[in-house]
Amino acid sequence: MMWEPELPRPLPACILQEVFSTAPIYDLILCDLSPRTLVWLSRTCRRAHEAVTHFTRRAYNINRHLSRYFPDPLAFRSLQARTGLVISGSNALQFLDRSFYPESDLDLYAHPGHVYEALEWLESVGYKFQPESWQQQDWHDEVSADWDGTARRVDRHGEMMINHEPNMEYSDVVGVYTFTRSVAMDTETVVLKVQIIATKCNPIQTITQFHSTCVMNIITFNAAYSFYPVATFEERMAIQIPGSNQLDAVAKYVQRGWRVYAVFGPEHAARPQLFLLDEKRWVGDRHCWSIPLDTTGVTPRPQLSISSEHFSWDPSIENGWIMECGGYSTATHVPKIRTHLVMITIFRYNYSYPDAKLAQAIRDWSLSQGQLNHTQLTRQNWIWFDAEIPRFRGVWSSHGQKCTNYRRR
Incomplete structure (x- = not known):
């Protein structure tokens, strides 16, 4: 009968808890793991999640x-x-x-x-x-x-x-x-x-x-x-x-x-x-x-x-x-x-979109608003409408092309 090596025994839970409770120890382990592996590890148990969270906070200290x-x-x-x-x-x-x-x-x-x-x-x-x-x-x-x-x-x-x-x-x-x-x-x-x-x-x-x-x-x-x-x-x-x-x-x-x-x-x-x-x-x-x-x-x-x-x-x-x-x-x-670019004077910033129809919907809405700005306002009292940008996206994702009938929520 051929000899079969004994399979390694899993580490006792108390040792794993001790490892993931000691920053100097788990830092040495986590520093070599990829981002996705860190995410996977954090989902295994509460102690590992806490260790990964604390490690990430230090590793990504901007x-x-x-x-x-x-x-x-x-x-x-x-x-x-x-x-x-x-x-x-x-x-x-x-x-x-x-x-x-x-x-x-x-x-x-x-x-x-x-x-x-x-x-x-x-x-x-x-x-x-x-x-x-x-x-x-x-x-x-x-x-x-x-x-x-x-x-x-x-x-x-x-x-x-x-x-x-x-x-x-x-x-x-x-x-x-x-x-x-x-x-x-x-x-x-x-x-x-x-x-x-x-x-x-x-x-x-x-x-x-x-x-x-x-x-x-x-x-x-x-x-x-x-x-x-x-x-x-x-x-x-x-x-x-x-x-x-x-x-x-x-x-x-x-x-x-x-x-x-x-x-x-x-x-x-x-x-x-x-x-x-x-x-x-x-x-x-x-x-x-x-x-x-x-x-x-x-x-x-x-x-x-x-x-x-x-x-x-x-x-x-x-x-x-x-x-x-x-x-x-x-x-x-x-x-x-x-x-698809949105570069319009009623927005302080320029925006680029993956969706041509969304970009066009915003441009269409901006025509009337831009006419008001340019005929009634000066540079000193200009109204910027950038706060509307995420609302356009929200309405568009919910109603698609109905975004052309956009109304402020």
Whole structure:
């Protein structure tokens, strides 16, 4: 009779309880688990749920994460709340991945009309402007503090009316402003680099046109979001988005461990949850990985004007997109990110939607309201109607095309 090894006995419950009651012990275990595994573990028992909750709170401490760049992270996050400034690129990826790239910088994406304030704030905390060869030595000569949100934003053909030349790497970018600051860390001096990216429409429209899906992650003042979390953090894969000239950036993420596809393959067809083709997506939807952030000490967004309804949410969460697959053969099944823009003067911010009919319904409603604004009001007493945006979505999701008969609830 062949000898059969004895199966390992399960650990006594008291030992498991002790492990998940001692932070120094369970931290060593949890730090190597993927986000999805952490979620699964948290559902096994009450003690594991408490351990994962406490670990997550420490692992995703945004104030500690930002303290590398800013001596007062809460002041920066208050700037985010006030302006809708969004962190993306490698920094957001590092935060969600619990990793660290010493050579990486901090990329901040700004809405039109908030670029001046963001640049001015950076200078106030010790950062110095580092112009490129084609830029003015003083950024004040390029960026105006007097943004007129009441002026027409698109022409009759739907093209964005921007005076600046677009960035050649990303067509949705107006300009990139680089700032540096030297700080002493441990026994060496480190040069920190922060870039303000001025967007044509809004940060989400720009981010969804990135070179690949692994960097489609953002941090707002009150939450962090990953748009494709299963592909990015579980499978370590990404789809390259055509149209970007950032081939060197793609190579950089390949070196960091991501498997990048130029076209969709059999695995993507077999596992549609990876990239959710032809599904209308929204920032913070059920397919996103969303991490609420502690906002204690963060100054909320002020009211836009005395007659405008106040809203406290970040403008990014009211944006969406849809990934489509183009081509007629497996060799040309390339991804395409499609959005429909709402750039109307009665809204302080621009929005991008995955649904053309919803975008058109909002534009139609805005015609009459815009006529009232432009004939009866001045810039000083303008009424902004951004608070209506989530209501449109709510009515549309409930009644579909009846949204054209929209009435305020």
